[in-house]
Amino acid sequence: MKGLIALILILTSGVVVADTTFEHGTVYSATTLQGNVWVQCAGQPSEYRYCAGYDLEPGMYTTLVSGADADKFQVEALHADGSTTKKKGKFDAEEGKSSAINLWIRTLFQRPLLEMGVNTVRYTLTKKGKTVEQGEFEVRVERGARQVCPTGTVYSAGNDCGSTSYVCDMYFNRYCN
Numbered sequence: 001m002k003g004l005i006a007l008i009l010i011l012t013s014g015v016v017v018a019d020t021t022f023e024h025g026t027v028y029s030a031t032t033l034q035g036n037v038w039v040q041c042a043g044q045p046s047e048y049r050y051c052a053g054y055d056l057e058p059g060m061y062t063t064l065v066s067g068a069d070a071d072k073f074q075v076e077a078l079h080a081d082g083s084t085t086k087k088k089g090k091f092d093a094e095e096g097k098s099s100a101i102n103l104w105i106r107t108l109f110q111r112p113l114l115e116m117g118v119n120t121v122r123y124t125l126t127k128k129g130k131t132v133e134q135g136e137f138e139v140r141v142e143r144g145a146r147q148v149c150p151t152g153t154v155y156s157a158g159n160d161c162g163s164t165s166y167v168c169d170m171y172f173n174r175y176c177n
């Protein structure tokens with residue numbers, strides 16, 4: 001028995017496995033948003049635009065929370081189709097959480113960590129380059145309802161009138177919540 005315990009200690013070599021997870025939990029709901037908006041810009045005629053997007057509840061971003069004494073983190077999500085996405089950043093041991101992790105926003109320069117369905121999230125926490133904790137947990141993204149928002153009006157005084165993403169973000173925040 002003592003030999004088995006010694007073997008386990010040697011194999012784990014100081015790596016701690018604890019209750020590390022996402023701050024907002026492991027079950028998310030993705031809602032499709034859509035609707036029409038009138039855009040009124042200073043010195044220009046009004047425009048009628050169609051907006052479509054996604055919302056993720058309880059949040060588009062989260063943090064990795066842990067009691068580990070770490071200074072960096074890496075997470076890798078294995079998706080149902082076999083593809084993976086990795087994110088890394090700083091970890092604040094005093095607060096017990098990482099910097100923000102993009103779960104759902106896709107832009108030209110960003111990829112979301114998660115995809116629809118079950119995602120296996122593997123994480124590694126390090127301090128000064130040495131692994132102090134690693135493990136994995138599952139995160140499920142469920143397909144939420146489709147929400148058709150009422151037609152609304154967005155006013156803009158600046159150069160943002162040409163930006164559909166800016167206009168739609170303002171519209172969704174004002175009329176879809």
